[in-house]
Amino acid sequence: MKKCVILVAMMFSGILVAQEINPELEAVGNKVKATYYYENGNVQQEGFFKDGKLDGVWVSYDVKGNKVAVGEYTNGLKTGKWVFFNDKNLCEVAYENSKISSVKNLQKNAIANRN
Numbered sequence: 001m002k003k004c005v006i007l008v009a010m011m012f013s014g015i016l017v018a019q020e021i022n023p024e025l026e027a028v029g030n031k032v033k034a035t036y037y038y039e040n041g042n043v044q045q046e047g048f049f050k051d052g053k054l055d056g057v058w059v060s061y062d063v064k065g066n067k068v069a070v071g072e073y074t075n076g077l078k079t080g081k082w083v084f085f086n087d088k089n090l091c092e093v094a095y096e097n098s099k100i101s102s103v104k105n106l107q108k109n110a111i112a113n114r115n
Helices: 002-012 108-114
Strands: 024-028 031-037 043-050 056-061 067-074 077-085 090-096 099-106
Touching: none
Parallel strands: none
Antiparallel strands: 024 031, 031 043, 043 056, 056 067, 067 077, 077 090, 090 099
16 A cells, blocks of 8 residues: 555656646636646646636546546545556545545456446
């Protein structure tokens, strides 16, 4: 579990940091969809803003385009169950008001069956 928490911290410590490539912004209903890119052109992360705050599902990818995290924000706060992917394991982290309430290590095939 300690490895999972460290993985979570590393993956999202750099979320939405200043980037050389400007994000792509698109109005979708009452939200703005933002897509951030790596220098190689691959998507780094994508998700939504509402009233200037993170809101809705956000997905992060590594530089090769592999999904590394999926989670949800509500009014700028991490909420619900987030899933973090890497080569060796999957972690499910439950958030309440941006605070971790639980952490579970999962098998990769358990997630594949959920989607």
